[in-house]
Amino acid sequence: MERSTAIQSAERGAAPPSIEAPCAVETQCVLRFQNVSKTYRHNASRMVLRRGLMTWLKRSRIDTFYALRNVSFDLGPNSSLAVVGANGAGKSTLLRCATGISVPDQGRVEIRGTIAALMELGAGFHPDLTGAENVLLNASLLGLTRKETLRQFDRIVEFSGLGSFIDEPLRTYSSGMVLRLAFSVAVRVDPDILVIDEVLAVGDIDFQEKCIAEIMRLKQSGKTLIYVAHNLPMLRQVCDQALWLERGELRMFGPCDQVLDAYEAAPPPPTL
């Protein structure tokens, strides 16, 4: 998790951080997608050596599809972005490129600052470790130092509201409890960009309200939020910008209410 500008670019090696005006006001840009495309293989069974050799020998082309096609947008600090779209529209791929977990095939992604992502329940956790042990592991994965982690430890546990369950192995947790732990760690890492992928839905009402309050607090302190969800009222409450993906392409990007209105009015696509 580099503090400085991190760039993934399709052209390997050609990546000294470019400073030429990415956003309207250059220094205000936190996340920038520039013509980003990402393809995946069709019938992506695991590559084994035999298939790899055959493809190489026959020079056959592997059938691919676009999970993201030519997506560009800029995001400043202190903004919160809602990402909407049907299942399989590329929302998660977009988040993976934004967090630097995946590298786009074409185009470039620029990230300024630290990112913490709540991508999938249980990600970055191990089922056999206790909640407390997982807090340490997860915090170190997200880039916290030992000293910071120990300092934040009690607050993380307190925020999660897990009480004595914190010493039980994670496999005994319900999904709501896993979410409580994951969210508590992610906000304590105090990221510049917080990415949330649908996971809040499994929390109970109380905890969801607590999360929203925490998200608002982050927003007010100038942090950036990227939030993928299908709960449109909640998105309207939290976000001020929205991005609508359809089959990997950017259908609409703009003020939240405007994009969500259009998204709600649009007929569902016949097939994914």
Next chain:
Amino acid sequence: MSTIVGRRPVEAALYSSIMASVTREGTRGDAPLAPPTPSGSRGGGNLLFLLHNLVLKDFRIRYRNMSLGVLWSIANPLVMMGVLTFVFTRIYPNPSVPNFAVFILCGLVPFNFYTLALNAGTTSLLDNQSLVKRVRCPRRIFPIAAVLSNCLHFVIQIGLLFVFVLAFGYRINRFWPYLGLIWALEILFLSGLSLITSVLDVYYRDVRYLVEASNVVMFWLVPIFYTFEMVPQNIRMFYLLNPIAAVVVAGRDILLHARAPSGPVLEALAIVSMGALVVGMVVFSQLERNVADQL
């Protein structure tokens, strides 16, 4: 605080003795001058903290599900030592080697560590895929953590080796400090090799089977049950290019012959081990970028 350290003091003590050098450096780095903001750059201190947590995770998971715990890592070399000693003193007697049991153990200990650490290192990215796929972190840490967490077995087996060496009447001599050097070089070599095999295993899942097969080949190509002097003169140089063979040869010189390991052996070991680490880093960084998509 007790909740953080875990419940098994023995395990924790063994662990901390192994990691002592690493963590000491880490705490020094974080100590009084660390910036108060948590999101400072991922400096050495953070990486070591991550490494520390990953190794600790491996320990906890492995020994929580294993009632006999570390006894297993003693049982394996003892059984192998018994069998090989039986075969090579009763069936193919080898009169040129005194104290055959200790002789064998000198070969088995570095070899066992090689197989365990390489197997664990090769599958490390897949074993940790929930971390690799969902969190952005320096991924080269996973194979290295896998190798380091197998050092517990290595340390226990080294202890066993020392017990046998002393029990058979050999003395501690002034060349013993060399042992630390050669074993450290073996760890470097395995870290480099694991960087390569782990990232290849993500792309081609058969790599782990190739590695397992190569371990069997390696058993015969390392002078475990024969002496280095039995190897024909004209191929000895190739032998020493294999770091595991070099570690065995040097270890026997120190422990059984009370002499310093020969210069060429040490040089070959050092060059190949460091080279493996450099090549491993380069290969890993080249292939790393698509790892999350292939998992």
